[in-house]
Amino acid sequence: MKNFPALEIWLAHRVSYGETDAMGVVYYAEYLHYFERGRSEFIRELGGMSYGLMEEKGIALPVREAQCRYRRPARYDERIYIRTGLQEWGRASMTFVYEIYDERKEALLAEGMTLHACVDVANGKPVRLPSWVQGLFEKKQE
Amino acid sequence: MKNFPALEIWLAHRVSYGETDAMGVVYYAEYLHYFERGRSEFIRELGGMSYGLMEEKGIALPVREAQCRYRRPARYDERIYIRTGLQEWGRASMTFVYEIYDERKEALLAEGMTLHACVDVANGKPVRLPSWVQGLFEKKQE
Amino acid sequence: MKNFPALEIWLAHRVSYGETDAMGVVYYAEYLHYFERGRSEFIRELGGMSYGLMEEKGIALPVREAQCRYRRPARYDERIYIRTGLQEWGRASMTFVYEIYDERKEALLAEGMTLHACVDVANGKPVRLPSWVQGLFEKKQE
Amino acid sequence: MKNFPALEIWLAHRVSYGETDAMGVVYYAEYLHYFERGRSEFIRELGGMSYGLMEEKGIALPVREAQCRYRRPARYDERIYIRTGLQEWGRASMTFVYEIYDERKEALLAEGMTLHACVDVANGKPVRLPSWVQGLFEKKQE
Numbered sequence: 001m002k003n004f005p006a007l008e009i010w011l012a013h014r015v016s017y018g019e020t021d022a023m024g025v026v027y028y029a030e031y032l033h034y035f036e037r038g039r040s041e042f043i044r045e046l047g048g049m050s051y052g053l054m055e056e057k058g059i060a061l062p063v064r065e066a067q068c069r070y071r072r073p074a075r076y077d078e079r080i081y082i083r084t085g086l087q088e089w090g091r092a093s094m095t096f097v098y099e100i101y102d103e104r105k106e107a108l109l110a111e112g113m114t115l116h117a118c119v120d121v122a123n124g125k126p127v128r129l130p131s132w133v134q135g136l137f138e139k140k141q142e
Numbered sequence: 143m144k145n146f147p148a149l150e151i152w153l154a155h156r157v158s159y160g161e162t163d164a165m166g167v168v169y170y171a172e173y174l175h176y177f178e179r180g181r182s183e184f185i186r187e188l189g190g191m192s193y194g195l196m197e198e199k200g201i202a203l204p205v206r207e208a209q210c211r212y213r214r215p216a217r218y219d220e221r222i223y224i225r226t227g228l229q230e231w232g233r234a235s236m237t238f239v240y241e242i243y244d245e246r247k248e249a250l251l252a253e254g255m256t257l258h259a260c261v262d263v264a265n266g267k268p269v270r271l272p273s274w275v276q277g278l279f280e281k282k283q284e
Numbered sequence: 285m286k287n288f289p290a291l292e293i294w295l296a297h298r299v300s301y302g303e304t305d306a307m308g309v310v311y312y313a314e315y316l317h318y319f320e321r322g323r324s325e326f327i328r329e330l331g332g333m334s335y336g337l338m339e340e341k342g343i344a345l346p347v348r349e350a351q352c353r354y355r356r357p358a359r360y361d362e363r364i365y366i367r368t369g370l371q372e373w374g375r376a377s378m379t380f381v382y383e384i385y386d387e388r389k390e391a392l393l394a395e396g397m398t399l400h401a402c403v404d405v406a407n408g409k410p411v412r413l414p415s416w417v418q419g420l421f422e423k424k425q426e
Numbered sequence: 427m428k429n430f431p432a433l434e435i436w437l438a439h440r441v442s443y444g445e446t447d448a449m450g451v452v453y454y455a456e457y458l459h460y461f462e463r464g465r466s467e468f469i470r471e472l473g474g475m476s477y478g479l480m481e482e483k484g485i486a487l488p489v490r491e492a493q494c495r496y497r498r499p500a501r502y503d504e505r506i507y508i509r510t511g512l513q514e515w516g517r518a519s520m521t522f523v524y525e526i527y528d529e530r531k532e533a534l535l536a537e538g539m540t541l542h543a544c545v546d547v548a549n550g551k552p553v554r555l556p557s558w559v560q561g562l563f564e565k566k567q568e
Binding site: 301304308311313 | 443451
């Protein structure tokens with residue numbers, strides 16, 4: 001991605017046998033698991049809070065849309081990198097973008113995005129993003 | 143299994159691509175998913191109650207032990223059968239057994255068991271199996 | 285979808301416990317598994333050929349892009365419907381679209397698409413879609 | 427396990443949201459994925475060879491039996507440890523044992539085993555374990 005967000009994090013991941021399919025490569029749905037691993041790392045490391053704790057504080061971020069483009073296959077036992085960036089804050093949503101790279105961080109294997117609603121855990125209704133959530137990450141951008 | 147329990151149920155299942163691995167066959171952990179599908183069908187059809195409703199009534203049956211023997215591989219797009227039987231009631235546990243067959247119900251592909259504790263959902267503690275749970279299935283055995 | 289393709293198929297699917305996550309609903313990556321189940325059914329039933337046999341004949345259809353919009357959550361033990369349609373033939377690609385419905389086929393739970401390249405299994409290179417592949421489905425459209 | 431094999435390795439793993447289920451804990455089949463991650467690490471680090479390379483050299487180690495006992499649940503975002511040991515060499519098989527621990531390596535969450543046949547990739551038939559396979563690990567035991 002030409003303009004990957006400045007607020008980003010990289011996470012290494014080893015491809016397991018269970019993530020592959022009969023074509024000998026990583027099954028396409030597994031990339032959404034990779035995105036989630038990257039997103040969790042992003043929230044924990046850059047936000048300073050586990051996503052689980054965020055849910056305990058009453059805010060959930062369910063996925064409203066997910067998209068992935070597959071460039072090159074990843075294979076068993078490969079060490080890949082998951083790059084995660086926070087692209088956009090909406091009034092009641094946020095958008096993450098992702099890139100999956102090979103071990104040398106050179107070849108782009110896949111890229112995608114997820115759009116998340118902000119929801120009140122107590123009643124499941126959409127709510128405006130609380131300022132404390134946005135605040136977690138803004139510190140990092142300064 | 144020579145003495146498969148009389149209280150049993152068969153469930154057909156189509157092997158998806160996502161269940162296979164790079165060896166071209168169903169990945170070994172997927173068989174525990176098959177067992178769970180069979181178990182859910184057993185509880186719903188023979189017990190007359192979804193396992194989800196059982197949890198709402200306050201009783202969960204978390205797995206304490208699982209075991210599987212793999213005889214022959216299953217492949218993409220195969221239609222297999224999951225045979226599930228209720229083998230034993232403990233004071234605070236129950237044991238299910240399983241067999242996985244090919245489309246003709248002839249070749250045994252895998253067999254296994256799961257041992258479940260009976261737990262009070264409210265506090266997570268083990269409890270004696272309520273008589274209403276056992277009652278659900280005993281009607282069927284008469 | 286207002287204009288769902290005429291060449292379509294519906295597949296029933298029971299949500300398993302293993303497909304849910306800690307939020308109590310179906311995990312977002314599972315929808316790509318559902319799409320694949322629908323696509324396999326489409327190829328087998330409307331094309332008259334298993335996708336596995338297509339691969340044996342030398343043609344693979346790896347996913348180049350996948351997208352999903354999540355409308356309402358699906359839950360454990362729900363019986364859902366996977367609607368699959370063939371939306372477009374490219375010179376060397378094809379596009380499927382999907383809708384996931386609740387048991388009554390009324391509430392739309394999710395919708396999405398997958399774009400597939402046409403690849404020669406022997407060397408992994410993209411090739412023009414063979415006329416026999418397109419022919420499998422055109423019979424059905426007449 | 428009182429007598430865990432001396433030839434062992436520990437692997438850290440972060441529990442993802444996709445590994446949890448509606449009970450809020452890691453789904454029981456995921457532990458077989460953990461075992462596989464541990465086993466792959468064992469072969470790569472102690473054997474000095476990726477399991478994938480072993481398959482390229484003509485030897486596969488399909489699982490013939492798997493077993494797991496579940497002690498305490500693991501939860502989203504927990505950092506757990508997968509301990510893997512090589513317990514036994516058979517004439518044409520090998521047995522791995524596993525323990526899953528919490529972040530402090532104190533609480534035992536689960537334990538299990540997998541029994542593997544040794545198979546000739548070319549024809550899928552069981553074969554005696556080649557001495558080079560055993561040799562990979564024996565160096566480490568001296």
